Amino acid sequence: MAHMAMMNKTDEAKFDGRALVKFGLLAGVVATYVAVIGMIATFSQRQVVAGLLTLGQVLLVAPPLGMAYFSARKMAGESGGKILAAGASIGLLTTLPLIGLIILANNTNIRIMFVNISPQLVNILTFGQDSVFVGVLLLLVVLALASVAGAGLTLLPARWRQALVMGVASTLGIALMSELFVVILRERLGNNFVRLFFQSGVMRWYTAVGIFLIAFGFTLFWQWRGTQMRGRLQQFTAPRQKQVRWSGAGISGIILLILPWALGTFLSEVLNNVGLYILMGLGLNIAVGLAGLLDLGYVTNFAVGAYVTAVLTTTSQYGLGPIPFWLVIPIALLAAMLTGFVFALPVLRMRGDYLAIATLGFGEIIRVLVLSDWLASRIGGPQGILALQNPSIGNFFFARPEHFYYIILVACLAMLFVSVRLNNSRTGRQWMALREDEDVAAAMGIDTILTKLLAFTLSAAAGGVAGAIFAAKLGTVFPQSFNLFVSINVLSIIIIGGMGSIPGIVLGAFLLIGAPELLREFQEYRLLIYGALLIVVMLRRPEGLWPSATRRRELQDAMDLTSHLGVVHSEVISHGQSANPSRMD
Amino acid sequence: MALLEVNDIHAYYGNIHALKGVSLTVEKGEIVSLIGGNGAGKTTTLRTICGLLHPRGGNIQFDGEDLSRIPAHHLVGKGIAMVPEGRGIFAKLTVLANLELGAYTRNDKEGINEDLEKVFHLFPRLAERRTQVAGTLSGGEQQMLAMGRAMMSRPRLLLMDEPSMGLAPVLVDLIFATITDINKTGTTILLVEQNAHKALQVASRGYVLQTGEIRLSDTAVALQNNAEVRNLYLGIE
Ligand SMILES: Nc1ncnc2c1ncn2[C@@H]1O[C@H](COP(=O)(O)OP(=O)(O)O)[C@@H](O)[C@H]1O
Ligand SMILES: [Mg+2]
Numbered sequence: 001m002a003h004m005a006m007m008n009k010t011d012e013a014k015f016d017g018r019a020l021v022k023f024g025l026l027a028g029v030v031a032t033y034v035a036v037i038g039m040i041a042t043f044s045q046r047q048v049v050a051g052l053l054t055l056g057q058v059l060l061v062a063p064p065l066g067m068a069y070f071s072a073r074k075m076a077g078e079s080g081g082k083i084l085a086a087g088a089s090i091g092l093l094t095t096l097p098l099i100g101l102i103i104l105a106n107n108t109n110i111r112i113m114f115v116n117i118s119p120q121l122v123n124i125l126t127f128g129q130d131s132v133f134v135g136v137l138l139l140l141v142v143l144a145l146a147s148v149a150g151a152g153l154t155l156l157p158a159r160w161r162q163a164l165v166m167g168v169a170s171t172l173g174i175a176l177m178s179e180l181f182v183v184i185l186r187e188r189l190g191n192n193f194v195r196l197f198f199q200s201g202v203m204r205w206y207t208a209v210g211i212f213l214i215a216f217g218f219t220l221f222w223q224w225r226g227t228q229m230r231g232r233l234q235q236f237t238a239p240r241q242k243q244v245r246w247s248g249a250g251i252s253g254i255i256l257l258i259l260p261w262a263l264g265t266f267l268s269e270v271l272n273n274v275g276l277y278i279l280m281g282l283g284l285n286i287a288v289g290l291a292g293l294l295d296l297g298y299v300t301n302f303a304v305g306a307y308v309t310a311v312l313t314t315t316s317q318y319g320l321g322p323i324p325f326w327l328v329i330p331i332a333l334l335a336a337m338l339t340g341f342v343f344a345l346p347v348l349r350m351r352g353d354y355l356a357i358a359t360l361g362f363g364e365i366i367r368v369l370v371l372s373d374w375l376a377s378r379i380g381g382p383q384g385i386l387a388l389q390n391p392s393i394g395n396f397f398f399a400r401p402e403h404f405y406y407i408i409l410v411a412c413l414a415m416l417f418v419s420v421r422l423n424n425s426r427t428g429r430q431w432m433a434l435r436e437d438e439d440v441a442a443a444m445g446i447d448t449i450l451t452k453l454l455a456f457t458l459s460a461a462a463g464g465v466a467g468a469i470f471a472a473k474l475g476t477v478f479p480q481s482f483n484l485f486v487s488i489n490v491l492s493i494i495i496i497g498g499m500g501s502i503p504g505i506v507l508g509a510f511l512l513i514g515a516p517e518l519l520r521e522f523q524e525y526r527l528l529i530y531g532a533l534l535i536v537v538m539l540r541r542p543e544g545l546w547p548s549a550t551r552r553r554e555l556q557d558a559m560d561l562t563s564h565l566g567v568v569h570s571e572v573i574s575h576g577q578s579a580n581p582s583r584m585d
Numbered sequence: 586m587a588l589l590e591v592n593d594i595h596a597y598y599g600n601i602h603a604l605k606g607v608s609l610t611v612e613k614g615e616i617v618s619l620i621g622g623n624g625a626g627k628t629t630t631l632r633t634i635c636g637l638l639h640p641r642g643g644n645i646q647f648d649g650e651d652l653s654r655i656p657a658h659h660l661v662g663k664g665i666a667m668v669p670e671g672r673g674i675f676a677k678l679t680v681l682a683n684l685e686l687g688a689y690t691r692n693d694k695e696g697i698n699e700d701l702e703k704v705f706h707l708f709p710r711l712a713e714r715r716t717q718v719a720g721t722l723s724g725g726e727q728q729m730l731a732m733g734r735a736m737m738s739r740p741r742l743l744l745m746d747e748p749s750m751g752l753a754p755v756l757v758d759l760i761f762a763t764i765t766d767i768n769k770t771g772t773t774i775l776l777v778e779q780n781a782h783k784a785l786q787v788a789s790r791g792y793v794l795q796t797g798e799i800r801l802s803d804t805a806v807a808l809q810n811n812a813e814v815r816n817l818y819l820g821i822e
Contacts, residue, residue, distance in 0.1 A: 433675055433686055439637055440673040445661030445690035445738065 020071065020086055024093025027067035027147075032097040034059055035125065037528075038116035043521050044124050048175040049208045050199040055521065056124055058172065061146035064094040068150035080155050087151025091144035098125060098143075099136055106132065159223045167216035174211055175203050177518055180267065187264075256409060260402040268401040272473065274514045275408035276466045280486075281493040281505040282415045283462025288491065289500035289548075290428060291455035292435025294355055297343070297362035298490050301460040303370060303482035304339045305332040305467025310385040310477040311378070318378060318385050325391035325398075329468050336464020337457045344456035348449055351438070363487050370479040384478035391472055404473045411469060415462050419502055422458075431455055489513065492530055496537050498544025507546050586649060588613045588773050589634070589742055594643035594653075596626075596633045603629045605797040606643065611742065616764070616774045618784035618805065620818055621794035627777040628670050630794065631744050634775075635667050636660050647742070661690045666740035670747055670777075672731040676720030680711055683719050683730055687737030697737070704733040707763060725756035732763065742773045749780045761787050781818035785809050793818070 034040055044056030068087040075083050102125055104110050105117045126135020127142075153161050174181065179201045186194045197207040233244060260268040280302065287293045312321045312328045323331075347358045369375060371382055379385060391398040391407065398404055422428050430451045433441040442448050471477045489512060497508025512530065516522045522529060537544065587610040596604040604626050611617045621627050632638045634645055636657035645652040647663060655663075666687075675683050684704060688697045705712035708729040714722065719730055728748055735743055748764070749757045761783050768774050768787075778784035785791055785805040793801040793814060801808065808814050 429682065429686060429689075432678060432682075433689075436675040436677060437673055439657075440669055440675070441686075442637060442657035443635060443661070443667045443669065443673075444686050444734075445658050446686075447656075447658045 019074075020089055021093060023067050023071045024064075024090040025096065027063040027090060028094040028097035030063040030067075031060060031094055032101055034063075035098070035101060035121060036114050036116060037525075038121075039525055039528075040124060041116060041118065041121050042524065046176075046521055047202040048172065050202040050204050052205055054124075055176070060125070061143060064091045064143050064147040065150035067094075068147035069153055072151035072154040076154065083151050083155060084148055087148045088144045090151070091147030092140060094143050094147065095136075095140050098139065102126065102132065102136065159220065162223070163216045163219040166219040167212040170215035171208050171212045175208065178203055180518065184262075184264065260405040265401055268405050270514055270517045272401055272404055272408050273517065274509050275405070275412050276470055277490065277493060277509040277513045278412050278506055279408070279415050279462050279466045279469075280490045281497070281509055282412075282419045282502065283459050283466070284490045285419070285459075285494055285500065285502075285505055286422065286431070286462075287455050287459040288494055290422070290435065291431035291452065293452065293455055294352065295359045295456070295459065296356050296487050296491065297359035297364075297366075298459075298463055299363045299482050299484065299486040300343065300366045301336040301340060301463025302467040302470070302486055303366045304336045304460075305464035306471040306477050306482070307370065307379055307385075307467075308332045308335045308464075309468040309471040310388055313389045313472065314385050314387050315389060316385060316387045318380055322389045325389070325468075325472055329465060332464045332468035333461050334464075336460045336467070339464075340456045340458075340460025341453060344453050348452055360484075360487075363484055367479065367482060367484075370482060380477075382479060384476055386476045388471060388475045388477070390475070398472070401473075404469065407469055407472075411465055415465075416502065423500075423502075427451075427454065488530075492534060494544075496533060496545060498547040501544060501546055501548035504544050504546035504548065508544075511545075587611060587646075588648060589775065590646040591630070591634065592643050592646070594630075594633055594640040594645065596629055596638055596640050598629075603797055604633065604640070607794070607797070607799055608643075609792050609799065609802070611773055611775050613773055614768075614771065615790065616768050616776060616788045618781075618788035618791040619775065619777045619794055620779070620781040620784055620791060620814075621800075622779070622818075624796075625794040626797040627794055628746055629797075631667065631746050631775070631777055635665055635744060661738050661740075664739075664741035666735035666738045666743050668728075668731045668735045668743065668745040668748060671750070672724075672727045674719045674722075674727050674730050674734070676718070678719055679716050680719055680722070680730055681715045683734050684711075684737050687734035690738060696739075700737055700739060704736055707736075707766065708733055725752050725759070728752065728756075728760060729763075732760075732767070736767065736772075740772060742775065743767065744775050744777075746777045747779060748776070749778065749783060757783060781814065 040056045040059055042056075043059050044054045046055040047053070048055055048058060068090045071090060072083045072087060075086060101117065102122055105119070105122050110117050122132075125139060126132055127138050129135035129138060153164070156164070178198060182194055182198050182201050197204055203211075233241065236244065260271065263271065280298065283301070284295060284298045287295045309325070309328050309332050311318055312323045312331065313319075313325060315322055321328075343359075343362050347355055350358055370379060373381060375381065376383075398407065430441070430446050433444060433446055434448055434451050434455075438448050441451075470481075493505060493508035493512050495508075496512065497506070498504025512533075516526050516529075541547075589609075589611040591607060591609045593606045593608050594604055595602070595606060607626070607630055609617070609619070609630075619627055619630065629638065633640050634652070636652065636655055636659070640653055643653075647665065650663070652660065652663075675686065678686070684701060685697075688700065691697055705715075710726055711729055711733055714726065719727065722730060732745070732748065735745075745764070748760050752760065757780065764774060764776065765787050776784055776788060785808055788805045791803065791805050791808045792799050793808070801811065801814065803811065809819070
């Protein structure tokens with residue numbers, strides 16, 4: 001105890017003036033960096049609130065606000081005034097590198113080197129003021145206020161803070177997707193209604209305030225009543241609870257069924273892509289999340305599934321069929337499994353980094369093969385394969401994204417089912433043992449070679465199905481679609497969502513695949529944002545955004561051990577949590 | 586016939602000749618201790634016996650059957666269990682899941698539950714913590730878990746690699762007392778230790794391993810009185 005108290009003290013003492021300067025300048029460097037690479041200018045073209053706020057401005061204030069928040073958290077226990085003052089100084093320090101940038105832009109020819117440091121950028125940074133001096137003052141004030149707000153957040157009681165964050169996040173989220181809302185609302189409620197709340201596709205200020213208040217109020221209400229309501233659900237009799245749960249499932253089911261028609265063609269297409277990545281994420285999760293085999297060549301399975309489908313369903317000269325799509329799916333699945341099996345053979349004895357490098361090579365092999373002259377006479381080489389037949393049932397042809405949505409939905413649900421079952425099975429435990437310690441697993445009597453083969457093979461199956469649907473959906477197959485980025489995307493989804501966590505993978509796919517499709521501004525900076533997100537997640541939430549029960553429990557236990565609550569409490573928690581999985585089956 | 590017979594085995598890591606003709610026997614019902622300093626080859630001997638490493642020369646007989654070429658995962662079924670060096674528990678799984686993995690090769694649900702109760706009886710602290718994640722157990726509890734997990738396969742021969750390593754003296758006493766208890770229920774034990782003092786107290790016979798070769802072999806009492814052993818491994822002048 002005494003030891004711990006001492007450690008805490010040194011920890012706090014570390015946050016002094018020097019740390020403050022460090023964090024302030026760090027925020028400044030981040031803000032300057034996003035300005036220099038052109039992100040701020042690009043994002044400024046997107047308005048968040050009509051005439052008031054652009055996305056570029058949000059990006060500008062985010063670093064000092066976030067940094068002030070994290071610094072203030074480290075100062076917990078200090079007086080409020082001190083914390084706010086620290087926040088303000090972080091904001092002011094953030095401005096320093098930006099001011100340097102403005103001076104450079106106005107007095108030198110730096111644009112020759114950094115094409116994005118333009119007069120337009122200076123204009124954004126000085127809020128369009130004619131006088132640079134006034135503009136810089138404004139920048140100082142705005143950033144200081146933002147970071148005071150960030151620091152101030154830590155002073156609020158938790159429920160108010162959560163409500164505020166939810167309010168701002170909802171407003172921002174809806175603002176970013178306002179174009180889509182406008183399209184949907186216009187269809188249903190007419191142009192005049194839309195005009196009332198949006199100005200050429202951008203939220204009016206009172207719309208923003210309204211959304212903020214609704215989200216804010218709802219969060220507060222939920223915190224107030226939510227626990228009560230959940231408590232009441234638990235008091236229900238068992239059959240009544242079942243009823244509630246079934247009706248919940250029924251409503252979700254209906255929503256899933258009508259979703260594409262409510263969202264329209266464009267959003268359905270986005271949803272389809274998200275769905276394909278959920279499918280692949282769940283598949284790769286078997287190898288990476290459950291068995292701990294880092295596979296960087298997942299695109300291989302995707303490509304095999306797609307090309308098998310193309311060759312079997314095309315009416316062009318490469319065709320071997322055409323065979324009905326429903327027969328092709330199991331063939332593509334088996335072909336991918338076979339590929340997974342064959343590629344697994346040479347790497348069975350490799351571990352960790354070596355395995356990752358070898359699998360990375362497999363992805364390249366496939367890319368080279370589909371582009372090669374050697375196979376060009378069979379699969380079209382760089383020209384790809386065109387004219388795939390659409391899947392059909394009787395006289396109905398699957399042609400639009402809204403149609404393919406259902407195929408993808410069924411595939412995802414099937415894969416979800418398989419994943420849940422595998423997770424709780426004897427095979428699942430084999431994989432977990434393998435992931436933890438190969439030698440000990442063998443000493444327990446687990447055939448590690450067979451277990452690995454099974455993981456690679458089953459993991460590949462989902463990739464094959466995803467590839468098959470992908471090919472049918474596009475109606476064509478081109479080698480360019482099968483590059484390293486597919487593998488990276490799938491892996492990032494798993495890491496950011498939470499290794500081994502099924503809901504985490506769904507969340508990850510929406511975040512990494514869905515969000516960038518909706519926000520064109522993000523496209524150009526997609527990889528940068530991926531990288532930043534990966535680093536932040538690794539540093540702050542290494543278990544992922546929505547970790548699996550095992551990982552959460554592990555973290556929970558570790559926290560309990562170091563807390564002063566002692567053993568009794570940790571047992572209550574671990575008992576309570578272990579009750580959950582058993583209730584599921 | 587001895588339960589385990591190791592005849593002149595040679596084991597290599599790449600070109601490193603780690604075992605240079607090791608021979609030893611373990612009779613049914615015995616505790617035999619294998620002592621030796623750091624890097625003597627104790628762990629390598631155990632890894633070779635349980636199939637994680639295949640010997641390039643010599644052979645290993647278990648209950649009259651040659652084990653030299655049999656892969657590790659088949660040995661559990663034959664009745665050999667291992668408590669690995671540094672415990673080797675599955676840190677992210679619960680205590681219960683660890684124990685269940687120990688019984689991985691078995692299908693008799695009732696027998697497994699019976700043995701689970703036995704393990705919990707042997708180690709009441711594990712019973713209290715059955716839903717806790719193993720990585721958060723204390724060092725002593727992790728050692729108990731590793732031993733309990735090995736017991737879950739109902740082994741005839743239990744191989745233990747330095748069970749006392751890194752434990753507080755009170756716990757060391759407890760672990761050695763448990764080793765004797767396990768032996769009394771009919772399990773034969775080959776015990777690898779650096780703590781020669783304790784290891785020779787519980788054992789009936791012992792071997793001294795030095796740089797991959799058996800240096801001495803005798804009854805435990807005789808080894809405790811051997812001048813060289815007293816000097817090198819017991820720290821008594
Ligand atoms: N994985 C390995 N690769 C190469 N050499 C190893 C490996 N493991 C052990 N050795 C070497 O084999 C010898 C015996 O090691 P080990 O059996 O672990 O000794 P002990 O368990 O008695 O401390 C040592 O010289 C050690 O350096
Ligand atoms: Mg050793």
